[in-house]
Amino acid sequence: MIYLVTRHQGAVEWCARHKITVDACLPHLDVETIQAGDTVIGTLPIPLAAAVAARGGHYWHLTVPVTWAQRGQELTATQLEDMGASLQAYHVTAAE
Template sequence: MIYLVTRHQGAVEWCARQNVQVDAWLPHLDVETIQAGDTVIGTLPIPLVAAVAARGGRYWHLTVPVTWSQRGQELTATQLESMGAYLQAYHVKAVE
């Protein structure tokens, strides 16, 4: 499964415009649903990214180079494109 985890319609539309395959769009991730081989796309906090990896999933971060004045704003797919948004894979492991 490929999950897109976001509350932002602009991110959903941006993924569609980039031809990113998504099986399910979720506003919140319940990490217990992740199985080995699943992919999660979003802007998750580090502990959740580590939990995805611990369950055998892959994580792709939607990186958006926002300015200070753009923080907290709803951004459209067009704005995300013009800002140079991109997906970057990460593997995070919690250290004991």
């Protein structure tokens, strides 16, 4: 399964424009649903990204270089493209 975790329609449309296949779009991730081999795309907090990896999932971070003035604003897919949004794979593990 490929999950897109976002509440933002611009992110959904950005993924579609970039032909990123998504099986489910969720406003919030319940990490208990993640199975080995699943992929999660979004802007997860570090502990949640680590939990995805601990369950055998893959995490791709939607990186959006927002300015201070843009924080908290709803951005369109076009704005995300203009800002250079990108996906970057991360493997996050908690330090012991």
